[in-house]
Amino acid sequence: MPAALRRYRDLLRTPGVGRVAVPSVIGRLPTGMLTLLFVLVVAAGTGSYGAAGLATAANSALTAVVGPVLGRLADRGRAVGVLVWCGLAQAALLVGLVLALRAGGSAWLAVVLAGLAGAVNPPIDPVTRAVLPRIAPKHVHMAYALDAIAVELTYVVGPAVVGLITALADAYVATLVAAVVTAAGAIGLATAAPVRRGWPAPPAPGRRRVSPVRSAGMLVVLAVAGLASVAYGLMEVAIPAHAAVEGHADEAGLLIAVWSAGSIAGGLWYAGRTFRTPPWRQYGILMLGNVAGFGVILLQQNLWTLAVLLLFAGLFVAPTTTLEFTLVAQLTPDESRAEAFTWANTAVYLGFAAGSALAGTALEPVLGTPHGLTVAGACAVGVVAAGAAVAWAARGTLRPAGATTG
Structure with a gap:
């Protein structure tokens, strides 16, 4: 662990x-707040959980659809203005x-209004992931x-912040706090020198700008990430129900x-x-780990054992996400990287929505x-297994140009 801490220290220095990193974390905090907030405020204001569900779905859907457009604008030198x-x-x-409610x-x-809020969701994720390799290439x-x-x-x-604010005031106040945090994070990131000076990245000599979704490897990553997100969407409904x-x-x-x-x-x-194993080979291995992670959930006997098994299942999530970020960066040219990361977000949003x-x-x-959790867990295992099969069978497409086959 000391070696890992030294690496984090070197990165942060x-x-x-x-x-x-700081405004990026702040600006993304509302992402974890808004799904719960839409349910609370729309249900409170309209008396309908159906309307709350539609508002949440509209927000996610428009975020998924419009995101790549915002990412493309960021890549074309408009990152500051878009943010x-x-x-x-x-x-x-x-x-x-x-105010309307x-x-x-x-x-x-x-x-x-919830849908429009999704359409203008600031592209904080893709801009952060595009700019970090430029300022910390090592x-x-x-x-x-x-x-x-x-x-x-x-x-x-x-969600913890939402719970605290609603306990002290109400969900309307929590939504206003989310609005302030969104603006502060987006503007804070936009005014960071690496973002202001980092675009546009010119294409390599003799090469035109090409959409990242024309890469076969990128399509594989999108498919696998989408399938895994279906499983997460399933379980995030099934676990509370259980x-x-x-x-x-x-x-x-x-x-x-x-x-x-x-x-x-x-x-x-x-x-x-x-790791000696290159990222394009690691992907299938980690996806098999996710199959095992979802599989052990089927062994739960009560909420205590479920908690222990979820702790184990979670061990594979962030490593897989890290690897997906790495693959997206390797498979797309620098001048299209923000757009590529928005496509990755789109796959995740759509997969999660499909699972839910x-x-x-x-x-x-x-x-x-x-037996509801067992049935949902079995479905999740099947979907993740399909993703693992795609990652393993198509691993050759994930290999960056010029990489060795070893």
């Missing part, structure tokens, strides 16, 4: 890294959503590992947090290691029974 205007626009739309606005107005692996861990922390800290069946619905958040804690531990370990929808439709009759 690299000029510009802290200035990018600033999207941060301010999303903040304004969240404030507008609160407090004034008795319709459910459809809430859905539209610590790329550590940078992506740190970013993967930051993503996990977002989904732990975000906790409710066991009579401990209030412990669902703790179970999800334990899952994330395992992921953080796995990410810290993975980043501190040096599957849990809420086809699996809804069984999720309220003692």
